[in-house]
Amino acid sequence: METRAATPLRSRPGPAETPAGTLAWYRLSRSDIDRLVRSLNSAYEVVGARCRNGRYTLDRITDPAELALEFPPRVHSPKKFLFPNWEKLFRFRLGGKIMLEAEKAAMPRVIFGMHPCDLHAVRILDDCLFEGEADSAYRAKRQATVLIGVDCEPDDYCFCTSLGTDRIDSGFDLFLHRVDDGYLARVGTLRGQQLLRRHLPELQPVDDPHLAPASKACRRSIRFPVESLAPVLGEVYDHPVWKKIGDRCIGCGSCNLLCPTCYCFNVQDRLDLNLKGGERVRTWDSCQFDQFTRVSGGSDFRPDQTDRQRHRFFRKYKYLWEKHQRTACVGCGRCSRECLAGIDNTDVLNSLFTEQATAELTPAPGVEYQPQMAELVHVEELTEREKLFRLRLPKAVDFRPGAFLQVSVFGVGEAPLTIASAPDPENREIELVVRAKGNLTRALHRLSVGAAIGVRGPFGNGFPVDEFVGRDVLLVAGGIGLVTLRSLLLTILARRQDFGRVMLLYGSRSVDAFLFRDDLKRWHLGEELDCRFAVQEFNARWGVTGGDITHLFRDLDIVPARAVAAVSGPAVMYRNVNPLLFGLGFSPDSVYLNLERHMKCGLGKCGRCQINDITVCQCGPIFPYSRIRHLREAIER
Amino acid sequence: MKPRVGFFDFASCEGCQLTVLNLENELLDLVELMEIVEFREISSAHGEELDIAFVEGSICRPEDVKRLRAIRARSRQLIALGACADTAGINALTSDRPVAELVREVYGDKGEAFLVAGRPRPLEAFVPVDGRVPGCPIDGGEFLTVLQALLIGRTPELPTFAVCAECKLRELPCTFERDVICLGPITRAGCNAHCIAEGDRCRGCRGMVDAPRSGPYYRILEEYGLSEEQIRDELRLYNLGGEAKK
Numbered sequence: 001m002e003t004r005a006a007t008p009l010r011s012r013p014g015p016a017e018t019p020a021g022t023l024a025w026y027r028l029s030r031s032d033i034d035r036l037v038r039s040l041n042s043a044y045e046v047v048g049a050r051c052r053n054g055r056y057t058l059d060r061i062t063d064p065a066e067l068a069l070e071f072p073p074r075v076h077s078p079k080k081f082l083f084p085n086w087e088k089l090f091r092f093r094l095g096g097k098i099m100l101e102a103e104k105a106a107m108p109r110v111i112f113g114m115h116p117c118d119l120h121a122v123r124i125l126d127d128c129l130f131e132g133e134a135d136s137a138y139r140a141k142r143q144a145t146v147l148i149g150v151d152c153e154p155d156d157y158c159f160c161t162s163l164g165t166d167r168i169d170s171g172f173d174l175f176l177h178r179v180d181d182g183y184l185a186r187v188g189t190l191r192g193q194q195l196l197r198r199h200l201p202e203l204q205p206v207d208d209p210h211l212a213p214a215s216k217a218c219r220r221s222i223r224f225p226v227e228s229l230a231p232v233l234g235e236v237y238d239h240p241v242w243k244k245i246g247d248r249c250i251g252c253g254s255c256n257l258l259c260p261t262c263y264c265f266n267v268q269d270r271l272d273l274n275l276k277g278g279e280r281v282r283t284w285d286s287c288q289f290d291q292f293t294r295v296s297g298g299s300d301f302r303p304d305q306t307d308r309q310r311h312r313f314f315r316k317y318k319y320l321w322e323k324h325q326r327t328a329c330v331g332c333g334r335c336s337r338e339c340l341a342g343i344d345n346t347d348v349l350n351s352l353f354t355e356q357a358t359a360e361l362t363p364a365p366g367v368e369y370q371p372q373m374a375e376l377v378h379v380e381e382l383t384e385r386e387k388l389f390r391l392r393l394p395k396a397v398d399f400r401p402g403a404f405l406q407v408s409v410f411g412v413g414e415a416p417l418t419i420a421s422a423p424d425p426e427n428r429e430i431e432l433v434v435r436a437k438g439n440l441t442r443a444l445h446r447l448s449v450g451a452a453i454g455v456r457g458p459f460g461n462g463f464p465v466d467e468f469v470g471r472d473v474l475l476v477a478g479g480i481g482l483v484t485l486r487s488l489l490l491t492i493l494a495r496r497q498d499f500g501r502v503m504l505l506y507g508s509r510s511v512d513a514f515l516f517r518d519d520l521k522r523w524h525l526g527e528e529l530d531c532r533f534a535v536q537e538f539n540a541r542w543g544v545t546g547g548d549i550t551h552l553f554r555d556l557d558i559v560p561a562r563a564v565a566a567v568s569g570p571a572v573m574y575r576n577v578n579p580l581l582f583g584l585g586f587s588p589d590s591v592y593l594n595l596e597r598h599m600k601c602g603l604g605k606c607g608r609c610q611i612n613d614i615t616v617c618q619c620g621p622i623f624p625y626s627r628i629r630h631l632r633e634a635i636e637r
Numbered sequence: 638m639k640p641r642v643g644f645f646d647f648a649s650c651e652g653c654q655l656t657v658l659n660l661e662n663e664l665l666d667l668v669e670l671m672e673i674v675e676f677r678e679i680s681s682a683h684g685e686e687l688d689i690a691f692v693e694g695s696i697c698r699p700e701d702v703k704r705l706r707a708i709r710a711r712s713r714q715l716i717a718l719g720a721c722a723d724t725a726g727i728n729a730l731t732s733d734r735p736v737a738e739l740v741r742e743v744y745g746d747k748g749e750a751f752l753v754a755g756r757p758r759p760l761e762a763f764v765p766v767d768g769r770v771p772g773c774p775i776d777g778g779e780f781l782t783v784l785q786a787l788l789i790g791r792t793p794e795l796p797t798f799a800v801c802a803e804c805k806l807r808e809l810p811c812t813f814e815r816d817v818i819c820l821g822p823i824t825r826a827g828c829n830a831h832c833i834a835e836g837d838r839c840r841g842c843r844g845m846v847d848a849p850r851s852g853p854y855y856r857i858l859e860e861y862g863l864s865e866e867q868i869r870d871e872l873r874l875y876n877l878g879g880e881a882k883k
Contacts, residue, residue: 057808076808085806250822250850250857252801271785273666284806290797290848305850338805340813340822340857 024193025209029182032200034064039199040110044146048112049075058113067112069150069176069183073158073332077260078111078118082141083125085284089137089267093277103137106144110195115152117330119172120165121260122147127324128263137282146195149175149188154218157333159346162222165330167214177211184209220333220346224353229327232353233318237310241348246306248341253286255312255335255343261328264292287311313348368603371408371454376447377429382515386480387445388420389432391453398425400462401487402594402622405432408454409443416617418596419458420483422490433483433515459603463488463566463592463622471564472500476577478507478549478569482515484594484622485568493528502529503558507549507569510537549573553580560585568594578625588626595628596621640688640788643675644718645708647694647701648728648757652774653719654693660777667781670788686711689787691770693718695725695757702763709764714787717760718780720773720875724844727773727874728757768793773842773875776828796826799846800839803830812838818861818871823849841875 028036040046041062048067049056056071058078091101114122126142129135149172160166168175173192176183184206187193196203224232256262266285271278285292288308293301302308320328329345336344378390399419408414415438421431436445447453465488473492477485485504492499504523508514514533524531538546545551549569565581567574574593581591595616609616611631644654654676657664674685690712696702709715720726731739736756740748760766768787770780786793800821804811807830812819820841821833832839858868 055810248853248856250799250801250853251848252799252805252822254801254805257802257805271789273663273781273785275670275785275789286798286802289802290846338811340801340811341853 024187025206026185026187026196026203027179027182027206028176028185028200028203032203033067033069033176033183036196036199037061037064037067037112040195044108044110046110046112047078047081058111061112069113070178071113071152073115073117073152073155073334074337075113076258077121077332077334078114079121079125079260079263081109081111082122082145083129083138083263084141087137087282089280089282091277091279095276106140108144108146109141110146110148112148112150114147114149114172115332116149116168117152117158117160117165117332118260119147119149119168120330121332123171124261124320124324124326124328124330125263127326128261128320128328131323146173146191147171148173148192151176151178151214152216154216155333155337156219157337158218158331159220159222159333160331161216161218162220162346163226163327163329163331165332166216166218177214179211184211218331220344222331222346222353223350224357226327228353229317229349230321232349232356233314235356236352237314239352241352242310242313243306245341245343245348246304246309248343249288249305249309250341251288251290251305251308252340253288254338254340256286256288257284258334258338260330260332260334261316262286287315309343313345317349369456371406371414371456373452374455376449376451376453379447379449382433382517383513385437386433386435386515389434389444390421391430391432391455393428393430393455396424396426396428397430397458399423399458399460400622401465401491402462402484403458403460404596404617404621405430405458406456407432407440407444408456409440409447410454412440412443414454414456415440416459416596418484418487418621420486422487422494433480435480459617460621461619465491468492468564469498470500471562472558473502474558474563474565475502475504476549476565476567476569476581477504478573478577479509479513480515481568481570481573481594482506483568484596485566486516486519488566489523489529496528500562501558503556504529504531505534505549505552506531507534507552507573508536510535511544548576550576550580553577553584556584558584560587560590564590564592566592566594571595588629589624591625593623593625593628594621595623639670639672641674641685642671642689642784643673643687643691643708643712645675645690645692647692647705647722648697649694649719649721649726651693653721653770653772656774656777657691657718657780660781663777663781667784667788671784688713689784690715691718692716692722692760695721695728695759696763697728697755697757699755705760705763714767715760715764716783716787717766717769719775720771720842720844721757722760723769723771724875725757725759726842730873732756732873769795771795771825771843772828776831779827797847798826799849800824800826800828800830800833800843802826803828804833807834809833813857813861816861818858818863820871822854822857823851841872843875845876 037046046061047058048061049071050059050061050066050068051071052059056068056075058075058081061067088103090103093099093101125138129138149168154160154166170188172188173195175186175188177186185196187196256264264285264287265282267280267282269278269280287293287302288305292308295301302311316328320326336346372394374391374393376389377392378388380388382388400423402418404416404418406414407417417432417434419430420433421429434441434444436442444453475485475489489502489504492502506514506520514520520531520533523529532552533544534547534549534552535544536546536548563586565586567577567581578591582588595611604615604618611628614620614631644657646654674687690708692705692708692715696705717723721728737749768783770783772779783793803826804821809830812833817838819833819838821830821839823845824839824841825843825846828843830839855868858871863871
């Protein structure tokens with residue numbers, strides 16, 4: 001069993017409560033109470049719990065022996081006396097002239113057997129029905145009713161200890177605490193005091209009342225602070241839990257009808273049989289019923305049990321909390337006790353809180369530097385120095401062409417590698433090109449298929465492909481810069497009809513240094529793009545242009561106004577290529593450069609990739625030229 | 638001009654008309670407002686135009702269909718009175734056996750010569766029905782409410798929620814607590830949970846609510862050990878006619 005003390009709730013006395021001048025205590029025996037009941041019957045309708053056919057119910061008590069003061073929580077709520085079903089609002093007479101008849105005064109009544117949670121429920125009804133223009137029908141009954149509290153023992157469905165409704169210090173006229181040889185009566189209002197003086201005049205106050213602190217334990221509980229209820233619900237309006245319980249709900253309305261604080265109602269006219277008059281009546285209603293939110297024309301704003309159950313929870317734990325700073329639930333358990341479908345408020349609320357708490361857990365320190373493990377599934381030699389690696393990641397990742405991964409070989413270190421394959425949110429496999437030139441890259445080259453590789457990321461900001469849509473695309477690749485552009489090119493080819501002419505200018509040191517030669521041949525021989533190649537070490541093979549990549553710009557047939565250029569290569573290449581592009585008429589906004597630098601952390605913290613005031617790993621490595629032309633360190637001097 | 642009211646019956650026990658007759662004290666208040674022009678139990682007039690026709694019983698024979706259509710033709714409003722007229726009621730219990738077999742079983746070999754019977758159907762299967770008083774038998778108070786609404790020209794409205802709600806309002810213990818199956822969760826309210834109050838369970842005589850939560854309800858019945866066939870048997874007593882109608 002779990003028990004915890006909730007934060008005490010703010011006291012908000014109803015209008016009928018007048019605090020007694022001094023708090024008084026009286027000792028009563030059971031026979032005193034019997035005499036009190038008998039005496040009260042002359043002036044009040046006395047209501048209390050009595051057992052009938054093995055079942056307790058709050059009912060009229062005329063024989064004091066019938067009154068039970070210790071009874072289980074499974075009793076219908078006192079709401080039926082303060083806010084009854086089928087309450088007559090007024091009578092009207094028909095005939096030539098319509099006349100309205102005022103309702104007579106409320107019956108004076110004493111309710112014995114208010115459990116603490118039901119006393120809290122009366123407070124909630126007060127908050128709601130006295131807000132703004134008070135409901136006078138409720139107020140009349142409220143003021144005419146004496147509330148006498150008794151203690152209780154929670155059963156399997158109660159969770160009042162979670163809500164602080166297992167104890168109460170005010171809001172009653174009298175409270176009868178069970179003690180060994182009778183009852184200790186605590187006076188809560190002047191009315192309670194006068195009641196005892198008039199009906200048990202011989203009683204004397206107890207000077208030094210000794211009441212053992214009551215401790216109650218509930219099997220069910222809300223395992224988080226009650227003040228978190230409204231914020232938790234604020235995040236879950238569209239949560240699947242509502243459909244889950246909505247699919248179980250049979251829409252019988254028991255949860256509302258039995259609830260001590262639900263008061264939604266319908267108003268209708270009832271005619272006398274002779275049609276000479278009638279009355280307007282108020283009947284309890286339920287937000288779980290079909291007609292509750294149905295309007296003229298047949299529309300229904302909460303058409304199924306999923307919507308209706310969500311509304312029930314939101315009204316109880318969020319909407320009314322936000323109005324009155326008090327949850328409208330008192331943890332009496334009546335709704336789940338009587339729910340044939342087994343919907344349990346505490347289960348729902350605890351699961352929602354746990355889910356949000358888990359999502360907000362602070363991860364372990366340094367977790368952002370820890371790689372995930374990927375599997376090497378394919379290795380392919382591209383050139384004498386470069387290999388293509390295909391990795392299977394723990395889960396599919398999304399990125400824009402130009403993004404990179406930080407790849408680890410433990411014991412050696414970590415290095416950034418640009419992704420060479422196209423983004424595919426459903427594909428866990430990703431391709432990288434590794435040039436053997438350092439310790440880590442040489443260690444990668446020694447790996448075999450099946451090896452485990454550490455991976456962090458992807459990081460970085462890639463090409464904004466959607467801005468290329470509808471335009472001609474000029475791709476300028478120098479050496480290993482083709483790796484980045486391959487990702488972009490494959491992305492474009494996958495949705496080829498979205499783009500205009502696509503041209504690839506590729507320059508390299510020698511024919512043997514060309515990457516993706518099979519791809520290049522296929523692209524060159526195909527009709528989807530226009531390819532030109534240049535090598536500095538001239539060779540008759542492939543029939544390529546001799547010279548550096550600038551030679552490929554000669555006689556270039558392109559309309560810069562409707563084109564975009566993507567340039568990726570060594571920094572020295574940009575000094576020669578950029579002026580050619582601008583000379584052709586490209587604007588700085590439509591030229592994108594890959595400014596890969598020595599990126600160490602990928603998180604914008606280590607400072608190694610910094611260019612003036614920006615970090616390449618976060619803002620780049622792909623930049624429009626307009627973004628960087630003011631940066632003196634962007635392009636190698 | 639007082640509204641003219643007629644009562645008619647087809648295949649039924651006529652318990653609903655008896656319920657109406659048992660309302661003699663209450664009817665005295667209303668009798669000044671209407672003219673009962675046809676009630677086989679108390680009257681013998683025939684053939685006049687009617688404002689309201691209350692029809693009890695389900696339709697089994699071709700001549701019943703003809704007679705029902707004649708009633709419909711002369712009535713401004715036709716109200717199904719009781720479960721037999723509304724959903725075919727217990728008459729539809731026979732719907733899983735061939736009619737010829739039933740006739741032979743009851744009347745012997747010569748039965749077919751005297752009886753041309755069909756499957757019991759609700760009134761709605763043959764003529765438009767303007768309203769209904771459900772139940773087996775009907776609830777007297779509900780009948781008076783419907784009649785009063787008709788007399789003043791208001792559309793009668795039946796509750797859209799289930800008997801379960803009335804059970805809770807009466808503070809009755811749930812029959813499921815003693816492992817007894819009850820059809821209250823999907824049966825239309827309006828009877829004030831009379832059968833549960835008398836110690837029995839709801840058997841669905843008032844027909845289903847407009848949008849019964851059959852899925853979650855059947856799941857509950859399965860948790861109580863009912864098979865699919867047993868669930869269907871539970872519903873057949875009063876609601877198979879409704880299913881056949883759909």
